[in-house]
Amino acid sequence: xxxxxIPETAKARSWNEIEEHFTKWFDEVYTDNIAKLAQHINxxxxxxxxxxxxxxxxxxxxxxxxxxxxxxxxxxxFDQHIQNWTFEYYTKPFQKTEFIRHYxxxxxxxxxxxxxxxxxx
Numbered sequence: 351x352x353x354x355x356i357p358e359t360a361k362a363r364s365w366n367e368i369e370e371h372f373t374k375w376f377d378e379v380y381t382d383n384i385a386k387l388a389q390h391i392n393x394x395x396x397x398x399x400x401x402x403x404x405x406x407x408x409x410x411x412x413x414x415x416x417x418x419x420x421x422x423x424x425x426x427x428f429d430q431h432i433q434n435w436t437f438e439y440y441t442k443p444f445q446k447t448e449f450i451r452h453y454x455x456x457x458x459x460x461x462x463x464x465x466x467x468x469x470x471x
Contacts, residue, residue, distance in 0.1 A: 355443050359416040362401035365392035371404050383428045383435070383458060384409055390459050400471065413471050418443075424465065428458070437465065 363371075369392060372385035388409065391397055401415040409426040410417060417423060420440040427436045433455040441448045453461045 353444060357421070357443070358419040360403045360410070360419070362412075362415040362417055363403050365397045365402070368392075368402055368404055368409065372409075383455060384426065387426070387459055387462060390462075396466065400466075426462070428455070435461070437461065439465070439469075 365388060369385055369388045372388060384407075388402075391400060391402075391411075400411055400413060401417055402409055402411045403417055404410070407427060410419070410423050411426065412418070412423045414422065420443050423440050425436075425438040425440065428434070429436065435453040435455070435458045437449075437451045437453070439448045439450075451461070
């Protein structure tokens, strides 16, 4: 029997709401990292073509609204204990992530920008 696909979706939040989420509710580590990434996106033309939502300490970015959890979505987390970013890119449901990458704290925005260019978002 074939699995029936039922999309898990979420309505995108504004980039201002996302910035507030990471600056108001989390400690300085998030303020210094995911919040700065959100500010970077919000202050650029990316804010007009990328959509996102948050799940506690995760930022999920897509080119679609509503966003599907595991279809053309980049999941971004920051581990405050080891000062490390994790980027997981999901292309299609029922398949493994297309890639998982880990980056040091200072490389987050640079690697995000390279990812956006690489997949032509």
